[in-house]
Amino acid sequence: MRRYGFLKHSLVDYPGEVCSVVFMPGCNFHCAYCHNKNLSASVRETGVFLKDIVSHLKDAGRRFITGVCITGGEPTLYPETLSYLVSLFKEMNLKVKLDTNGSHPDQIRLLLDQVDYFAMDLKTVPSRYAELVNACDTLGDTIETSIHLLLSMPIHRYEFRTTLSWQYVDEHVVDTLGKYMHRDTYWYLQKCRLENIKMDAKDVVAEHARILHCCQIAKRYTQHACLRE
Numbered sequence: 001m002r003r004y005g006f007l008k009h010s011l012v013d014y015p016g017e018v019c020s021v022v023f024m025p026g027c028n029f030h031c032a033y034c035h036n037k038n039l040s041a042s043v044r045e046t047g048v049f050l051k052d053i054v055s056h057l058k059d060a061g062r063r064f065i066t067g068v069c070i071t072g073g074e075p076t077l078y079p080e081t082l083s084y085l086v087s088l089f090k091e092m093n094l095k096v097k098l099d100t101n102g103s104h105p106d107q108i109r110l111l112l113d114q115v116d117y118f119a120m121d122l123k124t125v126p127s128r129y130a131e132l133v134n135a136c137d138t139l140g141d142t143i144e145t146s147i148h149l150l151l152s153m154p155i156h157r158y159e160f161r162t163t164l165s166w167q168y169v170d171e172h173v174v175d176t177l178g179k180y181m182h183r184d185t186y187w188y189l190q191k192c193r194l195e196n197i198k199m200d201a202k203d204v205v206a207e208h209a210r211i212l213h214c215c216q217i218a219k220r221y222t223q224h225a226c227l228r229e
């Protein structure tokens with residue numbers, strides 16, 4: 001029986017909702033700054049079963065929990081399980097948010113009518129995504145397909161997120177990504193955090209002035225670009 005990572009309450013993982021967070025371990029990317037590399041091991045040891053998640057959502061949680069954020073790892077790697085979870089939570093009258101790295105647009109398309117809110121990472125320009133997956137020439141096209149799927153939805157149903165890790169993102173990358181945005185697309189730039197990660201800060205963490213410059217560039221493309229701490 002599958003175990004999940006589970007956070008009972010969160011005020012920051014689903015805009016406008018008090019949510020629970022369900023973590024599905026396992027990812028097809030290898031971002032150097034990943035904070036979830038040990039997720040599989042920790043879920044194996046301390047993860048919870050779905051019946052316990054449902055029990056929480058039905059009982060104490062249901063009094064104030066209004067949504068569930070399904071995150072990873074990368075949830076779209078497990079289409080049958082993901083589809084089941086989305087249907088289950090929707091049947092409980094909860095709003096559902098899906099976090100994704102955009103590598104499976106087929107899954108996004110399948111869930112367009114069920115998932116209430118999508119958050120997709122934009123890790124660099126599509127042409128450089130091969131750096132994240134040990135080379136896959138077509139991944140850039142796949143990511144572009146996912147970007148356009150989200151952009152086809154009303155703006156209140158999706159957001160893009162970009163971690164300002166200098167290995168993958170600089171001012172030029174932000175400028176290139178900006179060209180995909182609508183004028184009112186929500187696009188959050190996030191500082192790269194190094195807690196518990198063995199990396200040299202100078203390789204990945206931008207100086208504040210450059211972070212602000214990236215935000216200024218992003219704002220040229222959408223009024224809803226901002227820095228998320």
Ligand code: SF4
Nearest residue numbers: 027029031034073101
């Ligand atoms: S896509 Fe997310 S979970 Fe996967 S390696 Fe990158 S940061 Fe980690």
